[in-house]
Every structure is written in structure tokens, then in C-alpha cells.
Amino acid sequence: EAVPDHMRPKDISGMIAFFQARAEAVKVILYARPVASLVSSQFQENIKHGAAAFKLPAPKYRKRFETVVNAAGRENVTFVRFAREDLVGGDIVQDFAHRIGVATPPHGVVGNESLSVDAVGRIYLFNKVMAPHLPAKQQVNVRNTLKKRLVDLGGPKFMLHPDLIRQHIADHRDDIEWAEETCGFDLAGDVNLTVSDGLVAGEADLLRFISR
Numbered sequence: 001e002a003v004p005d006h007m008r009p010k011d012i013s014g015m016i017a018f019f020q021a022r023a024e025a026v027k028v029i030l031y032a033r034p035v036a037s038l039v040s041s042q043f044q045e046n047i048k049h050g051a052a053a054f055k056l057p058a059p060k061y062r063k064r065f066e067t068v069v070n071a072a073g074r075e076n077v078t079f080v081r082f083a084r085e086d087l088v089g090g091d092i093v094q095d096f097a098h099r100i101g102v103a104t105p106p107h108g109v110v111g112n113e114s115l116s117v118d119a120v121g122r123i124y125l126f127n128k129v130m131a132p133h134l135p136a137k138q139q140v141n142v143r144n145t146l147k148k149r150l151v152d153l154g155g156p157k158f159m160l161h162p163d164l165i166r167q168h169i170a171d172h173r174d175d176i177e178w179a180e181e182t183c184g185f186d187l188a189g190d191v192n193l194t195v196s197d198g199l200v201a202g203e204a205d206l207l208r209f210i211s212r
Helices: 002-006 009-020 035-048 061-072 092-100 117-133 136-150 162-171 173-183 203-211
Strands: 028-032 077-081
Touching: 002 061, 009 061, 028 061, 028 092, 028 173, 035 117, 035 162, 061 077, 061 173, 077 092, 077 173, 117 136, 117 203, 162 173
Parallel strands: 028 077
Antiparallel strands: none
């Protein structure tokens, strides 16, 4: 998600053109995350970066993929479903290393671990109630401290309610169908998530966990 989200289309095209001029062939691996997993991760990341409104971010599959596909050529792009059961070793680092033919790094890589619903709720409450009264730099400092101290907070993991995800899929059906046709595999499935005490269907649910 980082490359298409943080690089302008012309810069992505320029990067691919740079390598194409210096190599026999340029192959691109694009990991496509299913909607249920993607929106839960994005929503949590938005809160960790200061979001103070309960709003699900759009998947933006087409915006993320189209520039890369157009620049590299569809025949040079391999789409991989970003789901544990579809990744080599169930891990993206092992999967990527396997696909490019290098050894897996000897040491584990620390990833973006999902927080508990209690932790997400506390950060959200800070963003909504306290952060607006603090200078911007102090907001960031306090939020970073909160994230470090809450990372090991126990309780059920944060998960969006399946009904909320189903509505999200319906709201972005065109984009999802374009992505599925382009990738060649399902992205709208896996909505029936494992039953969890941490399911969140709205702001009231998110705040309810921290008031127990």
C-alpha cells in the first residue's frame, strides 16, 4: 500500500521506466488485500495517525493498481492475494523472498500488529476529545506514547463487524469488481470473520469497550 499511496503516478511511471532502461525485464509483484482485512487495517491505522471520526476508508483498488499496471504492462505484473493462506509460509516477507529468489531474512521482521479494541478505543477517544486542545507537535508526541504503552494491552483484537464490512463492500462494489477482474481472484469474500468479543459496528461500540 505504501508505494501507490505515497508516490505520485508520474513518479511511479518514472521509477519503472528507470529500471526498464537498465534491465532486460521488469516484473512487479502487487499484493492485493481482501476488503475485510484491508478496511479493518486501514481504519485502525487512520486512528493511530489521528483520525477522530468513525469513517471507513475507501479501498481505492483502482487508484492504487492502475498506474502501476499501465506503467509496467499487465503482462509484467503478478497479483498475489494478501491472505495468510495464500502466502508462502503464511508471511509476506517469506512470500516476497521466495518469489524473487532470495533467502528469507534470518531475523524476524516486526510488523504492524493489530491492537486490541480497548487500545484502539482509547487512542480514538484521545483524538476526539483531548487532541484538539493540544498543539500539533504535542498531539503527535502524546499519541505516539499512547501507542507504545497500549500495544500490549490485553483483550480482544479490534475487528469491524461483518455487517459493517458487507455494507462497505456494497458501497464500493464497482471498484472491488474492477480489482477482482484485474487481479483474477476474489477480494470481497472472507467477510464472515471469526466471532470475537472485539467486533465494532460503530463509534458507540468502540467507546463502550473502554468504559467497561
